[in-house]
Structure formats: C-alpha cells, structure tokens
Amino acid sequence: MRILLVEDDLPLARELKASLHHQGYAVDHVDNGKHALLSADGKTSDLVILDLGLPDMDGLDVLKQLKQNAVNVSVLILTARDGVEHKVKGLDLGADDYLAKPFSIEELLARIRVIERKKGTNTSSTIAAKGVVLDVSTNAFTLNEERINLSRREFMIMRILMENLDRIQSKASLETKLYEWGDEVSSNTIEVHVSNLRKKLPQDFIKTIRGVGYVVRAK
Structure with missing residues (x-):
C-alpha cells in the first residue's frame, strides 16, 4: 500500500513516515491542503492520512473536494x-476512519490494516495460501511454519499479492x-524482486500472466 x-x-x-516505512509501506508526504489535492489522484495513493489542522485550508474541505x-x-x-461533531462530519463526508x-502508532497501524482488508480479498490479519502464511x-512470513527472511520490497510485493489473492497485479x-x-x-x-522471491517460495507460487502481470492463486 502506498x-x-x-x-x-x-x-x-x-x-509517522519512519514507523510506516518500518511496516513496509511506501509513504509520500505533503504539508498543506493544496499539495494534497494535487497529489491524491487515486492512482498513486491507496490511502490518504489527513490532518485536519492544515495551514492553508481546513482538512475537512480537502476531504470534501477529494470526494467531489x-x-x-x-x-x-x-x-x-x-468533539463528536468533527468526527461525524468527517465520516459523513466520506472518510473511512478517524x-x-x-x-x-500501534492503533494507527491497526486501523490501516482494517482499511487494507476492506480494499483486498482477505478478511483477517493472517493470509494463507499453499503453505505460505503472511501475518500482516x-x-x-512463513513457509510450512518456517520463517522466511525477505527484504523490505520483497515483503511488500508478497503482501500486495497475498492481500489480493486471485487478482492479477x-x-x-x-x-x-x-x-x-x-x-x-x-x-x-519488479522482475528482479519476483525472481528473488521465487527462489524462496514453492514452484509456481507466483504466477506470471504474460503481458499482464503477476498473481498468487488461493488454491
């Protein structure tokens, strides 16, 4: 997730950026509402963590414009x-959480995981496929109950693929x-990372869909 x-x-x-990096997230940072609106195009960002007290405009106005x-x-x-009224207004404007x-940071990460589950195919913090288990x-990350060491970006790729089982990425x-x-x-x-991952995983665990991308099948 970016x-x-x-x-x-x-x-x-x-x-926050350091803590999110440590959890494997890619993070872009802006410090005002104008740049937020220019940056949040829905193509590069999966989640916006939005402070309401911004220097140039109210965060609720940023949220409202994003949804518009x-x-x-x-x-x-x-x-x-x-005050409950700010929470209610933010949720009514389309925020996923508050x-x-x-x-x-532990609570923030837990709330991010809930949002990830809504966006992906898994419904819990543990995802399993063909002996491979990921606990987000x-x-x-384990294979047949043995821990596998992955680099940060290898882990990120596996997380994306396993959170979207049967969905080609x-x-x-x-x-x-x-x-x-x-x-x-x-x-x-990406090809280099996938090649390195395949050396650590069961044969054909990550499937290449020629000309399209990669997928991990649930079964």
Missing part, C-alpha cells in the same frame, strides 16, 4: 480537535505501490 501523509507538523510527519472530484482513495483523518491526537499484524501497479516520489526505478526492478 500512503499519502498530509501533515504540517514536521517532527510528527517524520516519526471522485478520487477513489481511502481517507483516514487525524486531528487534535475535540483517529484523535494524541494516538499510539506482525510482518511474519500489473508491473506498473506494483511499481506505484512500492516506490515513493524521487525513488529511482529501473525497467526490470
């Missing part, structure tokens, strides 16, 4: 504002979800 973090508190933004523009992206609101500051709550969509602004991506990067 996340657009909209937060003008730079120390908090750095902390029919941008197909999930939104998780962060705010220091008290988290009040201060909050723990702990980032544990194109090379372009994988690149979009794995890489942030400014990352250098060579033409065969």
Whole structure:
C-alpha cells in the first residue's frame, strides 16, 4: 500500500513516515491542503492520512473536494480537535476512519490494516495460501511454519499479492505501490524482486500472466 501523509507538523510527519516505512509501506508526504489535492489522484495513493489542522485550508474541505472530484482513495483523518461533531462530519463526508491526537502508532497501524482488508480479498490479519502464511499484524512470513527472511520490497510485493489473492497485479501497479516520489526505478526492478522471491517460495507460487502481470492463486 502506498500512503499519502498530509501533515504540517514536521517532527510528527517524520516519526509517522519512519514507523510506516518500518511496516513496509511506501509513504509520500505533503504539508498543506493544496499539495494534497494535487497529489491524491487515486492512482498513486491507496490511502490518504489527513490532518485536519492544515495551514492553508481546513482538512475537512480537502476531504470534501477529494470526494467531489471522485478520487477513489481511502481517507483516514487525524486531528487534535475535540468533539463528536468533527468526527461525524468527517465520516459523513466520506472518510473511512478517524483517529484523535494524541494516538499510539500501534492503533494507527491497526486501523490501516482494517482499511487494507476492506480494499483486498482477505478478511483477517493472517493470509494463507499453499503453505505460505503472511501475518500482516506482525510482518511474519512463513513457509510450512518456517520463517522466511525477505527484504523490505520483497515483503511488500508478497503482501500486495497475498492481500489480493486471485487478482492479477500489473508491473506498473506494483511499481506505484512500492516506490515513493524521487525513488529511482529501473525497467526490470519488479522482475528482479519476483525472481528473488521465487527462489524462496514453492514452484509456481507466483504466477506470471504474460503481458499482464503477476498473481498468487488461493488454491
């Protein structure tokens, strides 16, 4: 999952970005509403984490405009504002969830996982296919109950494929979800990662759909 973090508190933004990176997420950051609207096009971002207290415009106005523009992206609101009315208004405008500051990173990650489950095919934090098990709550990846060590981006690819069992993922969509602004991506990067993964997995676990992309079958 690729996340657009909209937060003008730079120390908090750095902390959140580091924590999300550690969990395998690709994160782009902007610090105002105007840049958020320009960046959240629904093609590069799967989730917008949106602070309401932005310097140039109210976060609820950003949310409202995103929904008016029919941008197909999930939104998780962060705010220091008290009062149920702000939560109700945000949810009525189309936000998927709402988290009040201060909050723990563990709770934020749990809420992100709920949103991921809604977007994917799995309904729990544990996904299993052909002896391979992925626990997205702990980032544990096992084959026949033995832990497999993966690089950060190998793990991200497996997470995307296993959260979307039987759904073909194109090379372009994988690149979009794995890489942030400014990352250098060579033409065969995804192929190299998939090749390395195949050496650690059962034969034909990751199937290539020629000219389309990759898929992991549930059965």
